[in-house]
Amino acid sequence: xxxxxxxxxxxxxxxRGEGEPPPHAALAKEAARNAGLTIDFGPLGTSARGxxxxxxxxLPSIARAAIEGGASxxxxxxxxxxxxxxxxxxxxxxxxxxxxxxxxxxxDVETELGGPLGELDREGKQRAVRLLEERGAFQLRKxxxxxxxxxxxxxxxxxxxxNRE
Numbered sequence: 624x625x626x627x628x629x630x631x632x633x634x635x636x637x638x639r640g641e642g643e644p645p646p647h648a649a650l651a652k653e654a655a656r657n658a659g660l661t662i663d664f665g666p667l668g669t670s671a672r673g674x675x676x677x678x679x680x681x682l683p684s685i686a687r688a689a690i691e692g693g694a695s696x697x698x699x700x701x702x703x704x705x706x707x708x709x710x711x712x713x714x715x716x717x718x719x720x721x722x723x724x725x726x727x728x729x730x731d732v733e734t735e736l737g738g739p740l741g742e743l744d745r746e747g748k749q750r751a752v753r754l755l756e757e758r759g760a761f762q763l764r765k766x767x768x769x770x771x772x773x774x775x776x777x778x779x780x781x782x783x784x785x786n787r788e
Contacts, residue, residue, distance in 0.1 A: 627674065627675040627703060628672060628673065628674055628675070628703065628704040629672070629673065629674070629675045629678045629679070629701055629702065629703055629704065630670055630671070630672045630678075630701070630702060630703075630704050631655075631670070631671050631672075631678055631682065631685075631699060631700065631701045632668055632669070632670045632699070632700045633651060633668060633669055633671070633685065633689070633697060633698065633699045633700075634668035634669075634697070634698045635647045635648050635651055635689040635692075635694035635696065635697050635698075636694060636695050636696040636697075636698075637694075637695055637786070644664075645692070645693065646692040646693055647688075647689045647690070647692035647693045647694035648664075648669065648689070648692075648694075649692070650688040650689060650691065650692035651669060651685050651686075651688045651689040651692070651694075651697075652664045652669050653688065654681065654684045654685045654687070654688035654689075655669065655671040655681060655685050657684075658671075658673070658677060658678075658680070658681030658684065658685075659673065659677060660672060660673040660677065660678060660681060661673060671685070672704060678701075682699070686699075724763060725760055725763045725765075725766055725769055725770075728755060728758050728759070728760045729755070729760070729769070729770065729773055731758070732751050732754045732755055732758070735754065736750065736751055736754075739773075740770075740773045740774045740775075741773060741774055741775035743774070748774050748776065748784070749784050749787065751774065752770065752774075752781060752784040752785060753784075755770060756785060761785065767781050767782065
């Protein structure tokens, strides 16, 4: 029987802007590392890879570390390694893939606001993020990074705009 390798992506909230990562994110990362998983730690989330048994066994300690570190929410996605890439890219030439849909939503918001997102002032960028959220853009994979690039801001800034209410 072949060993199945899984990847778990987890994000914990509250998000913090610039500076050191919050304790809940750092503690979750350490729990994954202590379980012998391969880690990719970023400011907005962590990916952990390993064989299925090791990864699944580590999830309770990762969740506990995040919650005990002050996380108010922990979001988790688990998939076999390679599934994420297939899900994001679709088949070549396939219409309606996540990048195509996101590009269309961004273009629609740019049209509504009268120009490229990167040329908007701060208030305009905040409005653009609200419109994108209302239209479901942030339900798509890699949306925050794509929107941040279009706005000319960091991913942290996009999350800060999303968390403003």
